[in-house]
Each structure stands twice: as C-alpha cells, then as structure tokens.
Amino acid sequence: MIEFDHITKRYDDTEVVSDVSLTVEPHTVTVVVGTSGSGKTTLLRMVNRLVEPTSGMIRIDGEDNRSVPEFELRRRIGYAIQGHGLFPHRTVAENIATVPTLLGWENARIKAKVEQLLTLFQLDPDFFGARYPHELSGGQQQRVGVARALAAEPNLLLMDEPFGALDPIIRAKAQDDLLAIQKHFGTTIILVTHDMEEAFRLADKIAVMDKGEVLQYATPAEMLVRPATPFVEALIGSSERPFRLLAIETAGDAVEPGGAEGEPIPATLSQRDALSELLWSGRAALPVAAADGAVIGKVSLAGLVKRAARPE
Amino acid sequence: MASLSNLARLSVLLLLLVFLLQPIWFEPLLRPLVQANAPAIYNRGSLFWLTILHLRTVFIATVAATVVAVSLAILVTRKAGAEFLPVSRSLVNIGQTFPPVAVLALAVPIFGFGEKPTLIALFLYGLLPIFENALTGLTTLPPAVMEAARGAGMTERQQLFKIELPLALPVILTGIRLSVVISLATATIGSTVAAKTLGEVIIAGLQSNNLAFVLQGGLIVAVLAVLIHDALQGLERALSSRAHV
Amino acid sequence: MAIGIIGDTERKPLAFDKLGAIVAALAAYGALLAPFATFKANRIVQGETRAIWEALPPLLGYGLIALVTVAAVIALLRTPLTVRMASALAVLVALCFLAGAAADNLTPPDNAYARVSPASGFWILLFAFALLVADALTRLNPGPVVRLLFLAAVLALVGGMLFAGVWDGLSILKEYASRADTFWAEAGRHLTLALGSLAAATVVGLPLGILCHRVDRLRNSVLGVLNAIQTIPSIALFGILIAPLGWIAAYVPGAAAIGIRGIGVAPAFVALFLYSLLPVVANTVVGLAGVPRAANDAARGLGMTDWQRLATVEFPLAFPVILTAIRIVLVQNIGLATIAALIGGGGFGVFVFQGIGQTAMDLVLLGAVPTVVLAFAAAIVLDALIEMAASDRSQGRAA
Numbered sequence: 001m002i003e004f005d006h007i008t009k010r011y012d013d014t015e016v017v018s019d020v021s022l023t024v025e026p027h028t029v030t031v032v033v034g035t036s037g038s039g040k041t042t043l044l045r046m047v048n049r050l051v052e053p054t055s056g057m058i059r060i061d062g063e064d065n066r067s068v069p070e071f072e073l074r075r076r077i078g079y080a081i082q083g084h085g086l087f088p089h090r091t092v093a094e095n096i097a098t099v100p101t102l103l104g105w106e107n108a109r110i111k112a113k114v115e116q117l118l119t120l121f122q123l124d125p126d127f128f129g130a131r132y133p134h135e136l137s138g139g140q141q142q143r144v145g146v147a148r149a150l151a152a153e154p155n156l157l158l159m160d161e162p163f164g165a166l167d168p169i170i171r172a173k174a175q176d177d178l179l180a181i182q183k184h185f186g187t188t189i190i191l192v193t194h195d196m197e198e199a200f201r202l203a204d205k206i207a208v209m210d211k212g213e214v215l216q217y218a219t220p221a222e223m224l225v226r227p228a229t230p231f232v233e234a235l236i237g238s239s240e241r242p243f244r245l246l247a248i249e250t251a252g253d254a255v256e257p258g259g260a261e262g263e264p265i266p267a268t269l270s271q272r273d274a275l276s277e278l279l280w281s282g283r284a285a286l287p288v289a290a291a292d293g294a295v296i297g298k299v300s301l302a303g304l305v306k307r308a309a310r311p312e
Numbered sequence: 313m314a315s316l317s318n319l320a321r322l323s324v325l326l327l328l329l330v331f332l333l334q335p336i337w338f339e340p341l342l343r344p345l346v347q348a349n350a351p352a353i354y355n356r357g358s359l360f361w362l363t364i365l366h367l368r369t370v371f372i373a374t375v376a377a378t379v380v381a382v383s384l385a386i387l388v389t390r391k392a393g394a395e396f397l398p399v400s401r402s403l404v405n406i407g408q409t410f411p412p413v414a415v416l417a418l419a420v421p422i423f424g425f426g427e428k429p430t431l432i433a434l435f436l437y438g439l440l441p442i443f444e445n446a447l448t449g450l451t452t453l454p455p456a457v458m459e460a461a462r463g464a465g466m467t468e469r470q471q472l473f474k475i476e477l478p479l480a481l482p483v484i485l486t487g488i489r490l491s492v493v494i495s496l497a498t499a500t501i502g503s504t505v506a507a508k509t510l511g512e513v514i515i516a517g518l519q520s521n522n523l524a525f526v527l528q529g530g531l532i533v534a535v536l537a538v539l540i541h542d543a544l545q546g547l548e549r550a551l552s553s554r555a556h557v
Numbered sequence: 558m559a560i561g562i563i564g565d566t567e568r569k570p571l572a573f574d575k576l577g578a579i580v581a582a583l584a585a586y587g588a589l590l591a592p593f594a595t596f597k598a599n600r601i602v603q604g605e606t607r608a609i610w611e612a613l614p615p616l617l618g619y620g621l622i623a624l625v626t627v628a629a630v631i632a633l634l635r636t637p638l639t640v641r642m643a644s645a646l647a648v649l650v651a652l653c654f655l656a657g658a659a660a661d662n663l664t665p666p667d668n669a670y671a672r673v674s675p676a677s678g679f680w681i682l683l684f685a686f687a688l689l690v691a692d693a694l695t696r697l698n699p700g701p702v703v704r705l706l707f708l709a710a711v712l713a714l715v716g717g718m719l720f721a722g723v724w725d726g727l728s729i730l731k732e733y734a735s736r737a738d739t740f741w742a743e744a745g746r747h748l749t750l751a752l753g754s755l756a757a758a759t760v761v762g763l764p765l766g767i768l769c770h771r772v773d774r775l776r777n778s779v780l781g782v783l784n785a786i787q788t789i790p791s792i793a794l795f796g797i798l799i800a801p802l803g804w805i806a807a808y809v810p811g812a813a814a815i816g817i818r819g820i821g822v823a824p825a826f827v828a829l830f831l832y833s834l835l836p837v838v839a840n841t842v843v844g845l846a847g848v849p850r851a852a853n854d855a856a857r858g859l860g861m862t863d864w865q866r867l868a869t870v871e872f873p874l875a876f877p878v879i880l881t882a883i884r885i886v887l888v889q890n891i892g893l894a895t896i897a898a899l900i901g902g903g904g905f906g907v908f909v910f911q912g913i914g915q916t917a918m919d920l921v922l923l924g925a926v927p928t929v930v931l932a933f934a935a936a937i938v939l940d941a942l943i944e945m946a947a948s949d950r951s952q953g954r955a956a
C-alpha cells in the first residue's frame with residue numbers, strides 16, 4: 001500500500017504538485033493521467049525519491065520512504081521509463097541483472113532470474129541475452145526495460161510513460177503483456193501517461209491530474225459515470241464515453257441465457273470488442289464461449305446498448 | 313579491405329623498426345640529399361634511443377594529463393564542483409588558443425632548460441583536449457540512461473564508474489588521441505630547449521643544412537604520429553561500436 | 558506530518574563562493590608571499606626578486622595590497638556578478654600600471670643595463686583576477702557585439718599604455734626598443750604567413766570541399782590524405798618540404814625568381830597551407846551536408862540550376878560552419894607560424910628561438926606574448942562573427 005500524505009512540491013515560486021493525498025491499494029494498477037506539466041511525473045518520482053517533496057510524506061506499506069537511504073529504497077522499487085533508458089554499453093542480460101547485481105545476489109540466482117524474465121517477455125535468452133541494446137527493435141528494448149525494472153522482484157513498480165515511444169500495434173501488445181505479468185507477480189503498479197485510452201485499458205484506478213492537483217481519483221467506471229470536473233469529462237472525451245464504459249468489462253459479464261447463430265466470441269473479450277463483432281457481423285446476437293470452448297450463452301446488441309447507456 | 317590495411321600498418325611499423333635499428337641500410341637512399349662529405353644518417357646519437365626518449369616524454373605527459381584532466385572533469389560535473397563548470401569551459405577555450413610553442417617558450421623561464429619544461433608544456437597543453445572531451449562525454453550522457461541508473465538505486469559512485477565513465481570513454485579517448493598527436497609534434501620542438509627528442513635530429517639537420525637529417529627525423533615522427541593516431545582511432549571504434557546510444 | 562526540508566534554492570546569509578575562495582587564496586599568495594618583480598643587473602645574470610612593498614613606492618605598494626584585499630573579499634562572498642567583474646577589472650588595470658611603476662622604481666637612474674620584469678606574484682595575481690573576469694563574463698554571457706567592444710576596449714587600453722610609455726622600464730620593452738625595426742618586420746611576416754596561407758587554403762579548399770560534397774568517392778580519399786597530413790608534426794613537415802621546394806628552386810626556371818627557396822618563407826607557407834586545408838575542406842563538406850534536404854528540394858523545384866542552388870541556398874546555409882573552419886585555421890596558423898623561424902621563415906618565432914638560444918627570457922616573451930595576444934584576439938573576433946552569422950541564419954529561418 002502506498003500512501004501519499006499531503007504531498008507538495010515547489011520549485012522556486014511555482015508549485016508543480018499541490019497537496020496531493022491518495023492511497024494506492026496493493027496488487028493493483030493505478031494510472032496517473034494528465035497533460036504535460038500537470039505534475040504527474042514529479043508525483044511519481046517522489047515515490048522513489050528521485051525528487052524530494054517540499055512538504056508531506058509518502059508511506060510505503062506504512063513506512064516513511066525516507067526511513068532508508070535513497071539508493072536502498074530505489075533498489076526495492078522497480079522503475080521503467082519512456083525511451084527505456086537501457087545502458088548502451090551493457091548486454092541485455094547485464095542490463096536486466098543491474099539491480100540484482102547491486103543487491104549482491106549470487107551469480108546462479110541472477111542468471112536464473114534473467115532467463116526467467118526474458119522467457120516471460122517472449123525473448124529467447126540464448127539469443128537476446130548477449131545482445132547489446134542497439135541491436136534490438138524498439139518493442140524489444142522496451143520489454144527489456146520493463147524486465148530490468150522487475151528483476152529484483154519488487155512489490156512496487158513505477159512506470160513513467162513506458163509505452164510512449166512505441167507504435168500503436170506494439171503498444172497494445174505491450175499493454176496486454178504488462179497486465180499478464182502484473183497478474184503473474186501481483187506487483188503493485190503506478191503508471192504515468194497522458195493517454196486516456198491507455199489509462200482505461202490498464203487501470204484499476206485512475207488519478208487525473210491538472211496543474212499540480214488531483215482532480216479525481218476513482219475507478220474507470222466511476223470516472224465515466226461521474227466525472228468530477230469538466231476537465232475530467234473533456235479528457236475522457238464525451239464521444240468516447242459509451243465505448244470506454246463497455247471496454248471496462250468482458251463479454252462474459254454480459255452473457256445472457258440462450259443461444260445465437262454465428263462464430264462464438266471468447267468470454268474474455270471486452271464488451272466493446274464484442275459490440276464491434278456484432279456490428280461487423282450484422283447480427284443481433286452472438287454466442288459466447290468459455291476458455292474451454294463451451295458455449296455459455298450469448299451477447300446481444302440490445303443488451304450491450306443498454307450497458308453502454310449512462311447508468312443512473 | 314580491413315586485412316589489407318592491417319597489413320599496410322604492420323609493414324609500416326616493421327619498416328620503421330628496421331630503420332631505427334639498422335639505419336645504415338638506408339644510407340644509399342638518403343645519400344643523394346647531402347653533400348659528398350656530409351653524413352647521410354644521424355651520427356650524434358642512436359635514432360632508436362631518441363625515439364624511445366621521445367615516446368617516453370609524450371607518454372609521461374599524456375598519462376599525467378589524462379589523470380588530471382579526467383579527475384577535473386569528474387569534479388566539475390559533480391554537484392559539489394558545479395560552480396566551476398562555466399569557468400572551466402572558458403578556460404579550456406582560452407587555453408586552446410595558446411600556441412603549443414608559446415606554452416613551451418613560457419615554461420622555460422619558470423622551469424629552465426631540458427626535459428622539464430617540455431614535459432610541463434606537453435602536460436599543460438595536453439590537458440585541454442582531454443578535459444574538453446571528458447567534459448563533453450560526461451555532460452552529454454543520454455538523460456534516460458542516467459535516470460534509469462538513479463532509479464535502479466545506484467549510488468553516485470556506482471553511477472560514475474559503472475555508467476558515466478564507461479559511456480564517456482570513447483569521447484575521452486578521442487581527446488587523448490588529439491592530445492597525443494599534438495604532444496608528439498610539440499615534443500619535437502622541445503629539442504630547441506635541449507630536451508632529448510627526435511627534434512634533435514631535425515634541428516641538427518636545419519643547423520648544418522643536412523636535408524637527410526631533417527627528412528629522417530621528420531619522417532620518423534610523422535610515421536609514429538600516423539601509427540599511434542591510427543591505433544587509438546581503432547580502439548575508439550571498437551569501444552563505441554558496442555556502446556551505440 | 559513530516560516536512561521535508563529542501564534547501565537548494567535558499568541562500569545562507571554568509572555563503573562563500575567556491576571559485577572566489579580559490580581566487581582569494583591565489584591572491585593572498587600572489588600578493589603577500591610571492592615576489593612581484595625581478596631585478597637583474599643586466600639581461601643575462603640571475604635576478605633578485607622583490608615583494609610588492611619592496612618593488613613599489615610605499616603608497617602604491619600598500620595601495621595595491623589594499624585593492625587586492627577588497628577585490629578578494631568581494632570575490633569570496635556571493636556578490637553580484639557586475640560588482641565582481643568591476644573589482645577584478647580594477648585590480649587588473651592597477652596591476653598593469655604598477656608593473657611599469659615597479660620597473661621605474663627599481664631601475665637606478667641612468668642605468669641602461671638593469672632589467673626589471675614582473676615576477677611570479679604578478680602573474681599569479683593577473684591569473685587569479687583574469688579567472689574571475691572570465692567566470693563573470695561566462696555567466697553574464699554577453700552577445701557578440703558586446704564581446705567585440707570589450708576586446709576593442711582592452712586592446713585600446715593596452716595600446717594606450719604602450720604608447721604612453723607606462724611599461725618602457727620593463728625588460729620586455731627594452732628588448733623591443735633595441736629591435737623595434739625587426740619586430741615590426743617579423744610581425745608583418747608572421748601575419749603574412751598566417752593570413753596568406755589561410756587565404757590560399759580558402760581559395761583552394763572551398764572548391765575542393767564542394768567537389769568532395771558532390772563526389773562521394775573523392776570525399777574519403779581527399780579527407781584521408783588531408784587527415785594524414787594533419788598528423789605530421791609541424792617542424793617535420795616544414796623540414797620535409799625543404800627538399801621538394803629546394804629542387805623546384807634549382808630546376809624549375811623562374812621559380813627562384815618569385816621567391817621559392819628550399820628554406821625560408823616558401824616551405825613555411827606551403828606547410829601552413831597544407832595544414833589549413835583539412836579544416837576548410839572538412840567543414841565545407843559538413844556544412845553542405847547539413848543543408849536541409851527540403852531546402853535543396855525546394856530550390857530544385859523552383860527551377861534553380863546547380864550553380865544557383867549552390868550560391869543562393871547551399872552556401873549561405875553552410876556559411877557558419879565554414880566560418881568555424883576559418884577560425885580554427887587562423888588560430889592554429891598564428892601559433893604554427895612561430896615555428897617558421899626554425900627554417901628561416903621569420904615571424905615572431907625568431908625572437909622566441911633567439912631568446913631560447915641566448916637564454917634571454919625577455920626576448921622569448923617578446924615573441925611569445927604578441928603571438929598569444931594575436932591568437933586570442935583572432936579567436937574572439939571570429940567566434941563573434943560565427944555567432945552573428947549563425948543568428949542571422951536562424952532569424953532568417955524564423956522570418
């Protein structure tokens with residue numbers, strides 16, 4: 001659990017973060033969204049003390065983050081940034097081994113960890129381990145950047161626009177991978193982005209920041225239904241609202257009893273994608289299949305339209 | 313292609329060594345350049361030893377300049393030394409407008425004749441390109457890499473030795489290479505203040521109007537400079553080809 | 558709730574400036590412990606050193622110490638930049654005047670043999686406060702015009718002091734007095750060598766650079782050869798050129814008549830010319846390569862011929878980079894021309910090497926100081942011109 005307790009950061013006379021208090025639950029993904037200059041990156045960097053707050057306190061699992069030397073604190077917290085920041089003079093394996101080496105792990109343990117992570121990120125350890133970062137594609141570099149951040153098995157992972165430099169298709173894949181890995185390790189993630197789409201895709205809770213203040217801190221559904229300010233509403237984009245609402249839940253959550261004609265859609269598909277399938281196939285309903293392929297019911301156009309409407 | 317030029321390098325090096333150890337074999341080549349009774353091969357000392365002494369002077373001055381220049385560059389790029397950064401940049405710019413000969417000439421009144429003023433002049437002048445390049449290397453590190461190093465929990469010392477210096481190394485080496493080439497040339501002029509270098513051969517030739525002396529002294533230094541320049545450049549390439557940013 | 562205390566923008570009331578601390582330490586050493594002037598009974602013998610209070614009349618001596626003290630304290634504390642600079646400049650001007658005064662004070666009347674020169678204390682003080690001026694100037698970051706005016710003011714002040722005879726008692730000017738004619742002749746030769754070879758290199762190097770830019774295969778070989786020439790030490794190149802030029806003088810009819818000789822100005826000129834080619838050609842290539850593709854395409858699309866494009870688009874855009882090459886070459890040539898003296902080419906090197914030969918350090922200084930001043934002035938002037946050319950270009954872009 002990470003608690004921001006009345007955090008303020010001032011540079012000379014400008015306040016970049018103003019009295020922010022919020023609590024991040026363990027094992028969740030919290031996305032901080034805002035325009036550039038909103039103070040979101042500064043807020044993130046105060047967690048691992050790359051920036052020191054002017055006033056206020058940040059507690060990690062109840063403990064003031066200033067109670068240990070900063071370099072020790074940072075070794076416990078994963079950190080992934082835009083443009084990956086891989087060390088160009090070190091191989092992929094050496095890059096991933098950075099924090100374990102700093103922590104003095106045994107060689108065998110480091111080696112095993114590097115292989116595990118590379119495999120998890122679908123990079124062949126034998127092929128990629130000895131490569132230098134410049135030999136990798138942008139998407140591969142980014143994956144290595146996240147793998148490096150996770151190498152010392154941190155409970156908390158901070159990510160600053162980690163997918164900002166990727167093209168849309170690779171970005172979508174990277175986001176899916178991140179969610180899978182978050183489930184795998186149960187890591188608490190705080191991620192900063194300016195991309196609302198990304199926020200809705202990843203977040204358990206979203207914090208919207210503007211001019212140093214947190215305007216709203218809520219679950220995606222709540223934020224859609226009850227945006228706290230016109231700014232939040234504008235950021236969500238009014239024309240996107242129904243689709244974002246549908247994107248939050250899966251087709252499995254919208255299953256109605258009964259059968260339908262056509263190719264079954266997987267229950268894990270988002271309701272938004274299910275709607276898309278319905279519209280494209282020109283049918284009023286499609287069967288829904290569970291992971292084992294068994295049909296568990298149907299989703300209907302009418303049912304989804306009802307779900308996309310503003311809840312009372 | 314690469315092996316061919318390596319072959320060329322090797323043969324130039326061998327030719328140089330043979331010339332230094334058995335200059336008399338080349339006497340017929342140089343004979344036409346001098347008057348009938350004048351010696352065609354430098355006869356007031358061993359060319360080989362002069363070369364060794366020349367290289368020794370350059371080596372000592374460069375090592376000292378590298379240690380001092382890199383330490384200073386590290387100092388002014390830390391928080392504690394940041395106040396000195398602007399002035400050290402302008403000092404380097406000003407210093408490089410000083411001609412090497414002037415530095416040598418100005419060292420003589422303070423340190424007298426011989427090896428000492430030459431070493432001091434080579435050291436002082438050698439500082440500048442190394443310091444400038446070390447400064448460039450240490451101040452133009454990719455911000456994302458430094459951010460990642462800090463975020464990974466490296467201490468300042470670990471950042472310096474594991475990230476900053478290795479990444480700046482190719483640029484620092486370029487500075488050392490520039491410095492060595494300048495020093496090889498300036499050491500020659502050191503002979504005008506009685507330092508034992510290859511300049512002795514050239515100056516003896518100029519004084520006694522012996523073109524063969526001038527040519528052999530000049531060519532030895534030139535070949536040394538080209539070989540060393542080439543070797544250091546190869547080293548830089550090898551280092552920076554890995555560390556693509 | 559804990560409050561984080563961050564003090565990076567706060568200033569303590571009595572904060573010391575780190576550079577100021579070094580300047581103050583140097584000033585204390587230079588003023589109190591090191592000798593201010595050296596007195597020699599004649600130009601060859603070992604000198605005796607004199608501290609400030611021995612070298613100067615009491616009023617001036619203690620006045621200087623007081624001034625240095627005030628300026629050192631100003632440097633030590635965090636004072637405004639302009640105040641620091643003004644006080645440092647005041648010390649520098651006082652030092653210049655008092656060096657002359659020390660010479661007049663120490664030289665016995667009607668003694669033409671005695672020599673007085675500034676000693677380590679003087680140079681340390683000069684260095685310390687020049688450092689302070691350099692720091693203040695760097696931080697104030699004046700524009701090119703202001704820098705040029707500043708240079709002009711300094712040169713005018715130094716010229717005025719020379720003309721007024723403030724330094725006539727100093728040994729370096731006594732050396733000058735006994736060879737005033739040769740001094741100006743050598744100065745002329747020095748400048749001819751440095752500027753003439755630059756001009757020749759520009760005339761040859763620009764077209765060569767343009768050619769290299771257009772013809773890929775030529776580029777690598779030309780730059781390779783020029784790079785190799787750069788690595789040959791100057792004294793060696795000067796010497797090596799004696800052979801072919803001597804041959805030309807002997808066997809090519811008319812060559813000797815136009816001044817080509819194995820030794821003398823000709824090999825020096827050719828050597829400087831060869832050294833100058835690399836920066837000019839390389840920067841022309843770099844400058845032209847840096848011209849935005851869009852600008853070139855637009856020029857082609859507008860129907861310009863290759864020549865029109867070169868003259869109206871490429872060359873103006875590459876100009877600041879080419880000017881940078883001229884700066885490098887000029888500063889380098891002013892220094893290298895000193896070495897021409899070793900092969901009879903003349904220039905300020907004549908005094909340097911004569912002085913070294915006679916162990917007369919004042920004579921060395923007579924050659925070295927003008928060389929350094931020239932190189933320094935050339936660097937400042939051309940840096941200013943480069944900045945103006947570059948800002949013209951960027952303004953042109955914005956418009």
